[in-house]
Amino acid sequence: MMQNELKEKLKNLSEKFNTELDIISLKALCNMPGNEEISFAITGILNRLMEKYPDDKEILDLLPKKEKISLEELIEVLQETYPNNTEVFTIKALSTFSEEKLKEKAIAQSLERILEVNPNDENIMEYLEIENVISKEKNPDMVFVEGGSYTPSFFNEERKVVDLYVNKYVTTQRDWEELMEKNPSEFKGDRKPVENIVWIECLKYCNKLSEKYNLKPVYKIANNKLLKIIYKDGKEEYPNLADFKKTEGYRLPTELEWEWFAFGGQLALKNHTFSKKGYISDDNKEILEIAWNRHNSITVHDVGMKKPNILGLYDILGNTEQYVYDTAEDGYLDEEHSYIYDETPSILGTVLYRSRGGHYKRDTYYKNNPWLERSSCYTNCRGFRIVRTANPQK
Incomplete structure (x- = not known):
């Protein structure tokens, strides 16, 4: 039924989309026998078109109309x-x-x-019949990810994730150097992930990017230490008590948020493809198609060279690990502050920060990878992906 309705709508599109490859792909898919894989492909293309043409009424009309809830x-x-x-x-x-x-x-x-x-x-x-007003995202690499509730792999209770904008790519060296005016990476390349960095530097980058796009920076930093989290209205809160629903600028995702978009979020839940497996074998062909790891790589690669996940996010697994906001200690995730932030130094004298996703030197894990921040052996394996709250609350 989805294909038949879409086929009719495609007939009426103006000539301006005749050369759009995604429209051509949709026409081809509509002529194939319907099954779950075809529906999955159509949904992915429609989401991509919405990302390209968010205000085009003809593209909007391609989306299936939903009946109002009774x-x-x-x-x-x-x-x-x-x-x-x-x-x-x-x-x-x-x-x-x-x-x-x-x-x-x-x-x-x-x-x-x-x-x-x-x-x-x-x-x-x-x-x-109230429209959900989402602030316009000016950064072209950011993808809107609908929020929702789920039970993460590292906690046994359901927790809620707000609507987010998430970068398609791990932060590249070109983007980093533009704002930070230096490039500490060991494996040089404009489109390669920036690596050989520590957690606090990621926060400084986020603040500079927020200023570039006229957004309220999230982090108050002094002497290489995070002091407060800054809300959209200018109020400040301690890092272990902050409510990121109230922030406007770019930031690191919490571990709860990272796992939500890594597993496919609301779109994957609706398609019954949401995955929270603790480990996926690297011998699995599917993993090798989406991730650079020790079975197919000996170095860091340009971002976006492997297949994206269902939300259009590249290098979720492999290439470089991705810092999250959480520190490495386990603990209780309360509903208001669904993250763990503890500045108590470890027995080795430094605070450990979580990173997720695996890297090119190792097997690909969804599990926690709390590598030492100061470890010279692994600093060239850690990058980061930025997010921001889509509709900050007061």
Whole structure:
């Protein structure tokens, strides 16, 4: 059904898209027998087109139209999402009220109260016909990643990830040198990941990039030490208490966020391809197609040379590991601060920071890889990928 509807829409497209290779690919896919793989390919191409032409009405029309959620369906979702919430109880009671106009106004009022606390609830916004206003991302390498809830591989409770912009690539040496005016990398190359760097330098880079795009920098740094996290409204919080939903600028992802987009996020959940395996064998052909590791590489490679994941993110696994915000100690992830930040030095005298994704010298792991920050043996194996909160909260 998806292919038939899409085929009809493609017939009516103007000539300006006749040479667009993704449109040609869609036409070819629509003529093939429908199955799960074809649907998966179509979804990927549609997402890519949306990234290229975010404001084009003809491209927007290619996306399947979703029916508005009914009040009964909304109540079911709200009961599951907000158990023991008085506004949800009120909405359920109001749903039986006979006076339609008064009922709708009262229900809308209760829903708006829930939105004050959870402004990104898509089901409520859909029911109230409110558009989700996402600040425009000016950096062309950033991809919008819808948030959601999942149980990470390193914690046994479900936690929520907000909407993010995530860079398609690990930060390159060209991008780094443009802002930092030096290149510490051992394996030189404009399109190769910057490496041979320490965690605090990644934060400094993020601040400079935020300034470049007129965004509020996230990190307050002095004497090579992170002092505070800065919110969009200028307020500051300690690094172990910060709420990154309130930040605007570029930053390192938390480990929870990294795993969310590495595994494919909401798109993979919908397609039933979301993976949280602790380890995938490097003998697996699929891994060798997406990752540079010790089985197919002896050096760092240019970014984007392997296949991306379902969200269009390259080098999620392999090439260089990627720093995250979390420090290396395990602990409890509370719902408000879903990360671990502990500045207590290890027995070796330094703070350890987590990195994820594996690198060219080793097997490819999804598991934690807390290499020593000062280790001369492995500093050329660590890079980083930037993110930013898509719709900062007050």
